[in-house]
Amino acid sequence: MKVYGVTISPNVRKVLAALEIKGLEYEQISVLPGTKTPEFLAISPRGFIPAFGDGDFHISDSSIIIEYIEAMHPETSLIPSNPQDRAKCRWLEEYAGSVLFPACAVVFQEVVLQPNFYKQKTDEARVATALNETLPPIFDYLEDQAPENGFFFGENIGLADISVVSPIINAEFGKFHIDDARWPKMAAMVKRIKAHPVFVKLLMEEEKTIMGIISGELVAS
Incomplete structure (x- = not known):
């Protein structure tokens, strides 16, 4: 799994924390806010960080990324069951x-x-x-x-x-x-x-x- 962004972004930090709490392996790729290169826009169409990759699957927005991580790796859940x-x-x-x-x-x-x-x-x-x-x-x-x-x-x-x-x-x-x-x-x-x-x-x-x-x-x- 790859996380695109810089750690001092609150939303990037949020995703990294979720991955760390779950004990999952990932690679962080430094991308500054406002990056509009064709390569990054292919991953994050609005140019926002964080963006996320899991193999050939890519998505952006911290809430959606964490929803995906939670669904794929439900152990050590971040969300209450009640x-x-x-x-x-x-x-x-x-x-x-x-x-x-x-x-x-x-x-x-x-x-x-x-x-x-x-x-x-x-x-x-x-x-x-x-x-x-x-x-x-x-x-x-x-x-x-x-x-x-x-x-x-x-x-x-x-x-x-x-x-x-x-x-x-x-x-x-x-x-x-x-x-x-x-x-x-x-x-x-x-x-x-x-x-x-x-x-x-x-x-x-x-x-x-x-x-x-x-x-x-x-x-x-």
Whole structure:
């Protein structure tokens, strides 16, 4: 199996985490967002990352990729079997992708990528809006959903957990910190997820990329 994308993308990280949790072998092929080469568009028609290959089969979109992986390798399931929990898990994945991710992406884009990668000035007003207006109600909602202990659906890490934590990691690269007085359950759960061996491994591998961006060694061509 092959995953096309860069690890610092939340959606790529989400797919890699799923493969790691299941203990599956894969190859990661570095492809930057916005790549529009004919070869990549043949795999990912919209040019989005991640894209995924399993032999001659190719598909894109992190949710669909994980759905495929789950169907092909149901052992160590990432999705609860209880119908209500299963639906709630899918909802949290959707919420993380459509609501949480865009807000976290603003922080990462403006604080990390704009000054260090694109050599452009950070839009401080845009960052302030994300931090002070957009993200707080999102975390208020997630705080209501988060468990006191363990993960969203028990003692095993799963799809909801990796979907929610991945964009938060990018916001943290942009110096965002979860207020553990206001959102104690979320702050604790994010720490638990990041302490999971799968995320320890992935974040160690990402460190060189992030340091390369921050140091200016990696810039947009």
